[in-house]
Amino acid sequence: MLRVRFAPSPTGYLHIGSARTFIFNWLYARRNGGTMILRIDDTDVERNTQESLDSIYEGLRWLDLSWDEFYRQSERGELHRSAAETIFAKGLAYRDFTPAAVSEDEEKSHADGQWLFNPAMRELSKEESDRRAAAGEPFVLRFRVPRESRTEVTFQDLVYGAQSKATADIEDFALLRSSGVPTYHMASCADDADLRISHIIRGQDHLTNTFKHVLIFEALGVTPPNFAHLPLLIAPDGSKLSKRKHGPVVSVTTYRDAGFLPQAFINFVCLLGWSPKDDREVLSRQELVDAFSLEGINQSNATVNFTEQDPFDPKAVWFNAEHIRTMPQEQLAEQLLPFAAAAGFSPDRAKMKQVTPLIQERIRLLSDVKTTADIFFLDPLPPYDSAELIPQKGDAAMAATVLERARQVLETAEFRHETLDAALRAAAAELKVKTGQMFQPIRVAVCGRKVAPPLFETLEVLGRETTLKRIDEALRMLPAPLRTEN
């Protein structure tokens, strides 16, 4: 039975790296008919926050990622303590009565002097240990790393291959804090054993911790699960992604609020450190499930290429644009609604459905609706420079002539883009101006700028009334003496 878990600690918002870890676990479970478990690793009471927990749920809900079983470590303290008890009873752990390091110097001396264990504490007699404990003296419970009986700890990583580390290089790590609260290593392993996790898929920052975990599993009398460590996601400066240093750009909700599609986000992060080994890049959720395998995961860290000017990796934005383009229009219109409302447009569904096909291949983020669809929702148009009305190789007189003529045509023409196209082309021929010279003034009059969706489709959506009103306004902006009456 294949069982995987995602075990975040609620000490910050769900960031892109954690999301990817969840996704890889989820993909592996769904691919192989396994069970996905969400376990909140909240043993560090000091740093846990409700906001963080909410952020994790919020992010996962947005991505529409589900789990089959749910646990909170804080509700499983008894299990962790009894597991520690078991290890202690087997003589594989000992009490360390050394007071916690308070000063930085003390900690540093540990680091410099390759601290492995305190011999006096490791070798304390059972009698004295029991006596001091009974007297109420505080202690941490440490794992007694075997140093004589074996020389190294090994395991096979499904991504990084055979791993080994000398027992002489592993320190006697803590299992229980002096408060009696289990440490991460203890709680995590006790839970992984109890929940019968078959594959631990997690960040590479845990690779060296795994030697300790193997020791714990063995001490518990359990065969260790399979391990698969993931290359880390790093910032362009080479440092590990962190909210502290990089701010909200690493938060999943930042992507959501900027107008990313969940599927595009998932697609993007999946290709950071994993490849389907063919040249496919734009993949649906189902295609990802079908293509996913641990063999496709590579070993080197991947950079999320954001900058201070642009918080999103250009490739992530491209993925989003790709997914927007292939999305059914009905769905896209629906997704666009809240972003249009946020832009202050007060859009209705029917109007949005008309506008959507005109902007679908012109937006990269859902929030781009604000800058590309404004002309359909705002009335009147924001002010613009009347010089924009003047066509290439033309002058204000030409602009005025063109607009006057267009106005006449549009007063009676049927507002369907095919007929508008034919009518206005004919008008251009009649006036002996190039089509570009004919269309550009109309476009600017109607959109307030030169860059816009195709003209005739735009007019069709805008309708006769708005179109004529905007042309009249443009005409008023042109110098009066140059206006040609007919």
Added chain:
RNA sequence: GGCGCUAUCGUCUAACGGUUAGGACGGAGCCCUCUCAAGGCUCAAAUACGGGUUCGAUUCCCGUUAGCGCUACCA
């Protein structure tokens, strides 16, 4: 400092020990075209360095360098 992991275009990546080292994003240019997009085509751009092994190394081994991680009574 010790230990571990990693190293292909700017970025994400592909390449049974044999390829003109491939694809994508981004960049430049051309085409298409009512503007913008989209689309099509083209160009620039990489095997960190040094030693081996081999008829032949991006690929295997060693070293150097660099980056990252762990080295807590954080996770």
